[in-house]
Amino acid sequence: MWSVSGTVRLLLGAILVATATAGSGNNSSKVVVCYQGTWSVYRPGLGKFGVAEIDPFLCTHLIYAFLGIEETGKLRVIDAYLDLEDNGGKGNIKSFNALKLKNPTLKTLMAVGGWNEGSKKFSIVASDPEKRAVFVDDVVKFLQRHGFDGLDLDWEYPGQRHSLANEDRSNYIAFLKELKEGLEPFGFILTAAVGSAQFSAEISYDIPSIVPYLDLINVMAYDLHGPWDPVVGINAPLYGSASDATDSTGRQQQLNVDAIVKYWLQAGAPAQKLVLGVPFYGRTFTLATGDGHEPGSPHIGKGIAGKYSREPGVLGYNELCEQMGEEEWTQKWESVQQVPYAYRQRQWVGYEDMRSLSLKAQFVMQHQLGGIMIWSLESDDFRGTCGQQRYPLLHEINRVLFGSGTPTGLTAESNEDQPSEVFSCSADTPLGYVRDPNNCSKFYYCSGGNTHSFDCPSGLNFDLTTNSCNYSDSVNC
Template identity: 80%
Template sequence: MWSSSSGYLVLFGVFLLATSLAAQKNTSNVVCYQGTWSTYRPGLGKFGVEDIDPFLCTHLIYAFLGIEETGQLRVIDAYLDLEDNSGRGNIKNFNALKLKNPTLKTLVAVGGWNEGSKKFSLVASDPAKRSRFIDDTVKFIQRHGFDGLDLDWEYPGQRHSLENDDDRTNYITFLKELKEGLQPFGFILTAAVGSAQFSAEISYDIPAIVPYLDLINVMAYDLHGPWDPVLGINAPLYGSKKDKSDATGRQQQLNVDAIVKYWLQAGAPAEKLVLGVPFYGRTFTLANAEDHELGSPHIGKGIAGKYSREPGVLGYNELCELMQQEDWTQKWEEEQNVPYAYKQRQWVGYEDVRSLSLKAQYVLEHQLGGIMIWSLESDDFRGTCGNQRYPLLHEINKVLFGSETPSGLTDESNEITESNEGYSCPADATEGYVRDPENCSKFYFCNDGITHSFECPSGLGFDPNTKSCNYLSSVNC
């Protein structure tokens, strides 16, 4: 393994970037949210930045910051997020993951379900408040080393009532001005959006928002849950025959296939559309232990997970542990391509390796922009239930990239060789990179008079501007 010194980490990162560029031109994205409150979970459920594998995602999103009615950003957990007053410096550690994998992009998410909708509505409707939010956001991203912003307003035009609000139009203006504020610095702008047509058409003028977003993360989950009168699965890939009996037509919209087709037909380009998948299931308590088929009655939320501790929700890690310890009956729903399980009067519809493999294949078939995960801490990140950490995330990568990771490399990769042939750093040389004067593919790292020699993979040259290997057509050789 490489030394943990910063110089070697950067060198290692350059190699990873070079290999990633050479090995693939696959444009799929794997966008991973971390719910930062999971660091407070008990026992094996405790999940911190140190548990993130930076090679399994193309984008990592730090969730969440809040928004004030004035337009200012709000740090929700200053002790965890920041270093001030002996804080834990979680944000610094999160962005330091890019030292290991410099192809990784990190974003900060503002909003989320618990932040509500009203404050966003107030800010979006006021030019001065929008300007304050944009200014605050740019400064925060610059100060902490993020690559961009994920706007998670749930949802424009919904969940609040304000006189004369026009969220659907104001959302467009908000995104336009955000993009104008972020673009000069090369910062990314993404958004988490509602999914099903009957909801999305209230919130979004899809053709109007597309130009301002780099990725559109469609939250195609929570399609069914204990709020429904009968049993339903969290995120079915396809609809069922029973859906057609709904006179309102809403049930026919509550599946991944219908959601994706709506967004595409409404004007979202496939390459920007990222399919959100859940790493958790929705639990129910059956009205009768014998009635456990889809569409059966229930009396409300089911059990909580021992880590997440929210009634009606089980993370995959919590469920797989339960299934090792208890006698659950596992079933596969053929029409909808998703699993469910039950034990006595407890019932859960969830995702597993098979269902997520099918969703990833769907993404490839429809040439979508990739997959978004909510959220990392609910995978079996410790490998408690099998021989591999992050089995769900690994399966998604296998399908999208033909590899266990987007770059084909892991944290354990160590294939850089060093030599001093051809060039020697002056004894008084400052630490940094030097490109070979005769061979654009060769470069050196000088450190205290010591020369470390490297070569970009075939077809790539060292770019002094980015200090990484790049396509020769982009390198001034």
């Protein structure tokens, strides 16, 4: 039986979807796929990032990372206390999917896998038809039970990292095919995070064979250089460096976004399914001496850990921009690779900023790719601590892809179209809903100074006690 509030929410959702569709521009088909590393809720101080910090209007797809996989084919909940409501758990998955009540066009997916989950268990399951069937069945039931819109398969990587890899490439195709057949009748989305550079990707993927089963292909075009290299290099260069051409193996020429995208397109991936993955973090090094600062300088290993991520060799943009505000860092722009780097004493980092991400978003537009994928939300300056708006990196990507601060199809009205006398959120307005002071049927969602405007269906007013539209005689207006 439908409750009154449930019916009202459906009405509101229909109004928002219709209005958003009518206002969509030419780029409405572009996607902004945002991963949340759920462990970031345990970070200290201003680095703590939970569902409450997510702005549901800045991404078209949100991915909950991660769930695991058992050798039996069953799903594995990695942090049951955080993810689920059972036994007094925090119910994080429920809160994550409830973001769709704020933005009805948002899609949510769960990611299974990730680097730490490894490759061996995927390989065992993918090689066995019975175990594949168990996984498909478990995934469908989990998506239905928790309200996700689809699955993101993050097997890193077929054919690599373990000793059972000989048949992974062909088994991966069978795995995707059966997943698609299991998910499609329920309208669930199937996406995959994939390795990027040619010398690695051609081991793992028969690209023309996997394309039919995937709605989006999220290419992880980052971690192209890091402390595993003999010299310092930038995490995700847009183009190759001059020195790459001297590499006799040819691998260095493949380690840039331009080469990666061209490989995937030439190998048979359709541009509209290809989503360019970008990092919101930098790879750090400790220089061998205090004199060599250019890319290609020698190093002795990882840089020091950030105060939030607490992982040597990695600095989130939020950690780095705070450090740059507190300490004297020298910031440089690498004009050939079109990315920034910075150093302070013997600490060195190649990272992304608004300028480099704007160029990557322009690259997506020029090559008519499907959109951009972000790893990951908690590494943006999501609190606006560094003096800019909240989520400056994500806003810049949206500005290029959609011509505004949010995806075109996600807001009922653009703040720029509103007359000056209409209510507008300020930078100090708390994140959340605000009712119009002069019209009880009109309400706004404020996020980092951005105003998202909505109207309740005729005869309904916005109820501040439930943050939803309700019958007028039930609302204290």
